Amino acid sequence: MNFNFDEIVNRNNTNCVKHDGLKNFLKVEDALPMWVADMDFKSPPCIANALKKRVEHGVFGYTFRSDAFFDSIINWMQKRHQWSIEKDWISFSPGVVAGFTLAIEQFTNPGDKIIVQPPVYFPFFQSVDDTKRKTVYNPLKLVDGRYTFDFDDLEPKIDDKTKMLLLCNPHNPGGSVWTKDELLKLHAFCQQKNILVVSDEIHADIVYQPAKHIPYASISESAAMNSMTVMSHSKTFNVAGLTTSFVICKNQELLKKYNKGLQIPHLHMGNIFGNEALVAAYTQGEPWLEELLEYLKNNVALVDAFLKKHLPQIKLIKPESTFLLWLDCRALKLNAKELGNLFLQDAKVAVNEGSMFGPGGEGFVRLNIGCPRSVLEKALNQILEAINNID
Numbered sequence: 001m002n003f004n005f006d007e008i009v010n011r012n013n014t015n016c017v018k019h020d021g022l023k024n025f026l027k028v029e030d031a032l033p034m035w036v037a038d039m040d041f042k043s044p045p046c047i048a049n050a051l052k053k054r055v056e057h058g059v060f061g062y063t064f065r066s067d068a069f070f071d072s073i074i075n076w077m078q079k080r081h082q083w084s085i086e087k088d089w090i091s092f093s094p095g096v097v098a099g100f101t102l103a104i105e106q107f108t109n110p111g112d113k114i115i116v117q118p119p120v121y122f123p124f125f126q127s128v129d130d131t132k133r134k135t136v137y138n139p140l141k142l143v144d145g146r147y148t149f150d151f152d153d154l155e156p157k158i159d160d161k162t163k164m165l166l167l168c169n170p171h172n173p174g175g176s177v178w179t180k181d182e183l184l185k186l187h188a189f190c191q192q193k194n195i196l197v198v199s200d201e202i203h204a205d206i207v208y209q210p211a212k213h214i215p216y217a218s219i220s221e222s223a224a225m226n227s228m229t230v231m232s233h234s235k236t237f238n239v240a241g242l243t244t245s246f247v248i249c250k251n252q253e254l255l256k257k258y259n260k261g262l263q264i265p266h267l268h269m270g271n272i273f274g275n276e277a278l279v280a281a282y283t284q285g286e287p288w289l290e291e292l293l294e295y296l297k298n299n300v301a302l303v304d305a306f307l308k309k310h311l312p313q314i315k316l317i318k319p320e321s322t323f324l325l326w327l328d329c330r331a332l333k334l335n336a337k338e339l340g341n342l343f344l345q346d347a348k349v350a351v352n353e354g355s356m357f358g359p360g361g362e363g364f365v366r367l368n369i370g371c372p373r374s375v376l377e378k379a380l381n382q383i384l385e386a387i388n389n390i391d
């Protein structure tokens with residue numbers, strides 16, 4: 001190993017949502033932070049070096065994105081995902097949530113219906129509600145321990161107001177990496193019903209073999225023309241605070257509309273440090289990423305073995321992707337509040353209680369394992385003790 005993922009980095013007093021937010025938002029001081037979806041590892045040195053170099057320049061005025069920005073995205077997509085894209089398909093987004101929210105605003109009208117597939121990252125349905133569109137919930141089905149699409153549920157929910165589907169590919173929190181067959185089926189459905197797909201692929205690079213990320217827009221020419229993808233290096237390289245993401249959209253008519261939404265509030269220029277970090281990550285970050293994936297895979301294995309041995313009543317939904325584990329705690333027979341309290345107040349482990357991810361999330365919790373193994377071990381032991389103490 002060239003990189004030390006065991007290192008404990010003190011993130012307190014950095015206005016860090018995950019650590020300092022325990023006190024500020026959850027009103028607890030002594031819990032282990034396994035909630036907010038960033039990792040406790042230092043980003044790769046190539047990123048820190050690129051940022052230092054930019055800081056040394058000393059002038060931080062307005063910039064536009066360099067050729068290196070576009071080239072590094074194009075090369076990364078080709079190399080990691082075998083997806084051939086072109087420069088004029090790419091645009092900027094300050095964040096992935098900002099990207100899909102702008103898409104909702106630009107491609108649909110208030111009152112239109114938008115499909116989301118819970119349990120899912122909560123801003124999916126919050127953005128739909130906040131933009132005065134209507135959420136159509138199409139809950140995923142849990143089949144043999146893996147989440148998949150439920151077309152039988154979806155079909156009768158569609159009418160001529162249903163305009164968009166927000167896809168989470170790979171899926172947070174269920175951890176599914178959608179297969180080509182699943183995506184082809186989804187595309188056939190959406191094409192037939194005239195439903196545009198906006199695919200959030202922020203977790204594309206944290207995928208455990210043999211699963212393989214397939215960009216939705218890469219499955220066919222018609223899928224490319226009937227979709228927009230929002231992506232970022234932010235989860236993969238732990239740089240979410242630099243608020244830099246991008247969209248990929250072959251359909252130039254859609255991209256033009258998206259860009260208009262971006263330009264009206266002058267969001268298009270972005271953050272100079274975010275641009276530098278993206279180029280460094282995608283051109284030099286691969287060796288770090290390979291070691292990260294190995295480390296995370298072993299963290300997953302640790303949780304799996306621990307639960308099987310000590311807490312068989314909690315079942316791990318085996319992740320194909322993400323550093324966010326979805327734990328099925330339904331056998332504990334606790335309601336959402338009781339389950340939240342068990343983890344936060346009794347075990348002193350801050351997780352995301354499942355009902356916040358929408359229908360189908362009740363009885364589950366999401367545990368962030370993007371942390372040194374010693375912290376994960378401590379958290380598991382605290383959870384065990386709290387559960388053993390339930391009378």
Ligand SMILES: Cc1ncc(COP(=O)(O)O)c(C=O)c1O
Binds near residue numbers: 094200
């Ligand atoms: C599926 C998904 N999309 C988007 C985000 C947030 O992205 P951003 O901070 O770039 O808006 C997250 C963060 O957890 C996520 O899991």
